[in-house]
Amino acid sequence: MPEMHAQFARNWFEEVWNQRRDATVRELLAPAAVCHMEGAELVGPDQFLQARTALLDAFPDIKVTVEATLAEGDDVVVRWSARATHRGDGLGMPASQRAVAFRGMTWMRFANGRIIEGWDSWNLGQLLQELTAPIKLGAGPAAERSAT
Numbered sequence: 001m002p003e004m005h006a007q008f009a010r011n012w013f014e015e016v017w018n019q020r021r022d023a024t025v026r027e028l029l030a031p032a033a034v035c036h037m038e039g040a041e042l043v044g045p046d047q048f049l050q051a052r053t054a055l056l057d058a059f060p061d062i063k064v065t066v067e068a069t070l071a072e073g074d075d076v077v078v079r080w081s082a083r084a085t086h087r088g089d090g091l092g093m094p095a096s097q098r099a100v101a102f103r104g105m106t107w108m109r110f111a112n113g114r115i116i117e118g119w120d121s122w123n124l125g126q127l128l129q130e131l132t133a134p135i136k137l138g139a140g141p142a143a144e145r146s147a148t
Contacts, residue, residue, distance in 0.1 A: 002071035005110045009076040010066050012108070012115070017064040017082075020056070025049055030114040038124040057090025059100075067103075078106045086131050096131050 008028060015024035025045045029035075035042040035051075042048050056062065062084035070077045081103045086096045104122025108115050 002073060002076070004113075005074065005076045005108075006069045006071040008110065008113065008115075009069055009071075009078050009106075009108055013064050013066050013078065013080060016052070017062060022049060025052075028115055030111070030116045033115050034117045036117075036119040038120055038122060054090040057088040058086060058095075059084035059090075060087055061085050074110045076108045076110065078108070080104055080106065091128070091131070093128075093131065098131055100127060100130055102127050 012024065012028055015021040016028075025048060029045045029048060031044050033044060033048075035048050037051060040051065042051055062082055064080055064082045066078055066080050068079045081101065083099070083101045085099050088095050102122055104120060106121075107119040109117040
């Protein structure tokens with residue numbers, strides 16, 4: 001069972017984030033699932049899809065890579081990384097056109113082949129700081145930022 005749950009978790013990241021499949025959200029996320037997100041508690045697929053839409057509006061080219069999974073019983077932990085360009089206003093700030101990279105971990109609990117609860121942990125504060133920090137003049141493609 002742990003290997004099956006780990007595969008479901010990998011499918012979640014590939015299909016929900018990289019392929020943008022709404023159907024996978026409804027297939028894998030139980031109707032009363034609780035999602036403990038950075039700054040929000042969401043319940044069920046509809047609320048999750050609304051939050052995902054806001055993130056995709058901000059980062060329409062986001063690509064998430066599953067770096068590792070660890071499964072035990074009904075729990076799966078996923079270590080992931082993401083790369084994206086801030087091209088939209090979905091975060092409540094004007095698009096900066098900056099490329100960003102960030103990492104996180106997601107802990108999922110499964111029952112009957114569906115996610116019933118999940119916890120996301122990633123540094124949203126650092127991401128927002130990177131998007132609003134002044135760019136050093138003469139910075140190359142890495143868009144180095146000043147320390148102020």
